[in-house]
Amino acid sequence: MSTTQIDRLRELLEPLAARRGMDLEEVVVTPAGRRRVLRVVVDTDEGVGLDACAELSREASQLLDETDVMGGAPYVLEVSSPGAERPLSEPRHYRRAVGRLVRAHLHAGDVLTGRIVAVDEEGVDLQIPGQKGRRPTARRLAWDEIARARVEVEFNRTTASGPRVERQEEA
Template identity: 60%
Template sequence: MSTPQSDRLRGLLEPLVAAKDLDLEDIEVSRAGKRRMLRIIVDSDSGVELDTCAELSREISDALDENDAMGEDEYVLEVSSPGADRPLTEHRHYVRATGRLVKFQLSPEAEQGAGELVARILGVDEDGLDLEVPGVKGRKATARRIAFTDIAKARVEIEFNRKDKNIQEEEEA
């Protein structure tokens, strides 16, 4: 839910974030003991480098010092990328997750009914996703298409043992 403070912060911060070719994903204001915590989450198609977060943090700090968006109380500022476990909620999130394994919670209205699906995103268009569902017990992977309207929740699965596709192709050559 949007609050007047979060609307003011978004209006102040979006131009700074956009100037770095980043997307402002989220603004969180919470309590951390006696202080408040201001967490700014940014992302881009190519990811976010630590140096970029540090530069943006300084710029945001300066802008907040010149503005009363956070009021007079002390606060801690954190600027970071969303992390691997954040939910996929926007079209751009699915595009950025192409090639990744994702756990989907399908809505009860889904064509094949509610349930859970783990699949790799192969392609994204305006209406939905083309997926590869991994085979079980030696079976081949199968293709599947789901519409965005069939997705209740989606989150990238962290793969510790998956080789990068480019490395696999080089080893096979």
């Protein structure tokens, strides 16, 4: 059995998440005054809704109360999905972000911003936006080229056919 508290928490919480079809992405314990905050981040290919987080939180809370893994000090449990600017560290993270804009820092020192077009076992295909009226270009990145990457927030996200347009129904 693992010796660190995070490892013990992962061993306890991973089966709960897996039974619900979720991946346990992150477990973090941070001090917050006299208590601690246990943050549990889960995700699926379809995303995770508020109801699913609440159900997992109730089940995890009950299980944590039955064990001594959090010790005797009070704690607050937070269960959530990854944030909008989530870091991408596993191939499944990139697969879930197909169509999204990402910023990738390469081991060679370059920084690329592009839209994920496809993901496979060897790497990721990006569409790099054209600069100053030029056409977008395709760029293939092997997994070992990427030092770190993160999804970028887009307020005016475009689709493959151009800017997204809201339709209004006629009365």
